[in-house]
Amino acid sequence: MAKKKKQKQNHAERFENLSEEQKMEILSSAARLRKAHKMKKSDRGDWKRNLERGRDHSGKKASRMAKQKPDALEDWTRKAMELADSMNTLEKESERELFEGVVKSISRGGGILRGAHGEITFFLKSELAMLQKTGVSVGEEVYYSMKDDGSALVERIAKRKSIFSRPDPLRPKIERVIAVNIDYVCMVSSLDSPVFNPFFIDRVLIGARQSGAEFVLCLNKMDLEVEDKEQVLKELDYYRQLGVSIFEVSAHDEQGIDDLKLFLKGKKSVFVGTSGVGKSSLLNAISPDLDIKTQETREKAGGRGRHTTVMSTFHYLEDDDLYIIDTPGFREFNLMEISKDELKFYFPEFDGLESCKFSNCQHIHEVGCVVLDALDNGDIYERRYDSYLRILDTLPKSET
Numbered sequence: 001m002a003k004k005k006k007q008k009q010n011h012a013e014r015f016e017n018l019s020e021e022q023k024m025e026i027l028s029s030a031a032r033l034r035k036a037h038k039m040k041k042s043d044r045g046d047w048k049r050n051l052e053r054g055r056d057h058s059g060k061k062a063s064r065m066a067k068q069k070p071d072a073l074e075d076w077t078r079k080a081m082e083l084a085d086s087m088n089t090l091e092k093e094s095e096r097e098l099f100e101g102v103v104k105s106i107s108r109g110g111g112i113l114r115g116a117h118g119e120i121t122f123f124l125k126s127e128l129a130m131l132q133k134t135g136v137s138v139g140e141e142v143y144y145s146m147k148d149d150g151s152a153l154v155e156r157i158a159k160r161k162s163i164f165s166r167p168d169p170l171r172p173k174i175e176r177v178i179a180v181n182i183d184y185v186c187m188v189s190s191l192d193s194p195v196f197n198p199f200f201i202d203r204v205l206i207g208a209r210q211s212g213a214e215f216v217l218c219l220n221k222m223d224l225e226v227e228d229k230e231q232v233l234k235e236l237d238y239y240r241q242l243g244v245s246i247f248e249v250s251a252h253d254e255q256g257i258d259d260l261k262l263f264l265k266g267k268k269s270v271f272v273g274t275s276g277v278g279k280s281s282l283l284n285a286i287s288p289d290l291d292i293k294t295q296e297t298r299e300k301a302g303g304r305g306r307h308t309t310v311m312s313t314f315h316y317l318e319d320d321d322l323y324i325i326d327t328p329g330f331r332e333f334n335l336m337e338i339s340k341d342e343l344k345f346y347f348p349e350f351d352g353l354e355s356c357k358f359s360n361c362q363h364i365h366e367v368g369c370v371v372l373d374a375l376d377n378g379d380i381y382e383r384r385y386d387s388y389l390r391i392l393d394t395l396p397k398s399e400t
Ligand SMILES: Nc1nc2c(ncn2[C@@H]2O[C@H](COP(=O)(O)OP(=O)(O)OP(=O)(O)O)[C@@H](O)[C@H]2O)c(=O)[nH]1
Pocket: 220, 221, 222, 223, 224, 249, 250, 251, 252, 253, 273, 274, 275, 276, 277, 278, 279, 280, 281, 282, 293, 294, 295, 296, 305, 306, 307, 308, 309, 328, 329
């Protein structure tokens, strides 16, 4: 017991003596370890129930599991330091020359990065590889050393400025990071074919707000003549009132493309949208250098023409100073880490109103609800309120 306490002190003392940069790395490694541990835990479904019954997931006595379940950041910091020790990273770091790079694409155990040595294959240092699914994403800013074979070894990950993610469609408790360190989440919708779907836009809008990046809406196929164009433009006006930047564009006749390019200049943007809205065509109109395969080019090449962008990819277009991340078309976009009680905070139109009678009002049918009053008076747009209810229906209850 005494020995253990001394070891703890040791870690704390050593931590204090690290450089600021090393401290940051240990802390972010600790946070990643804790997150990975939590995910594993939620993945184990009935783990908690088994624990309560005195058995762990695999049938072993629960007391052992409980002992292995540190949750204080201090414990995870100690674990991160032990990991760093086993890799000798704390001592060795200053001996190696590290370069800055950005992750362009991900594959098993590594991917391609762009850095001082151009675009090169990278591998992850083993403790990072362990965390790859959640730990390293497209757009990640990393520090790497060069290996003898000309590939890179990613040793450290910089603190992320934004994280755009969604739950895994099949296992909703698992977070799938789409891109990190982005300034804009650019959602592409189409005036028609597929039909304009504001309910889908509302979900991505919330996902973007959660990410820390700014939401931007690009309405493509403006060259089409469709009956309900007025209605679509009315929806766009509503989003404008909410402060969303909107670009009405056509990849076919290049309408609005120059303005969009100007807006994107120097910023990092991830492009998302359902399949068929013309995301690939729009990106090619922004820059032919991107040379992204569209449904048409895929069909000409003999493919089935659907869903071929499989992974997110980061493109840097030096001439135009554009940083663009292309993603696969989504069929659905659900939200994570948001409870029924929190959803209302993502609807800015509810903000300017007086308080409801009950502070925990969910604005459904409660007495003294000012949102319902505003809805009756026409001060809140019914379609958006409808969207609120639809999303509410999909969210888990608050934990309290
Ligand atoms: N009229 C019109 N059609 C367009 C426009 N942009 C794209 N399209 C057509 O829409 C279809 C889908 O275009 P893509 O660029 O492949 O769409 P995508 O969203 O990238 O689709 P996925 O790669 O499957 O996700 C193609 O037939 C395009 O020719 C546009 O501005 N106007």
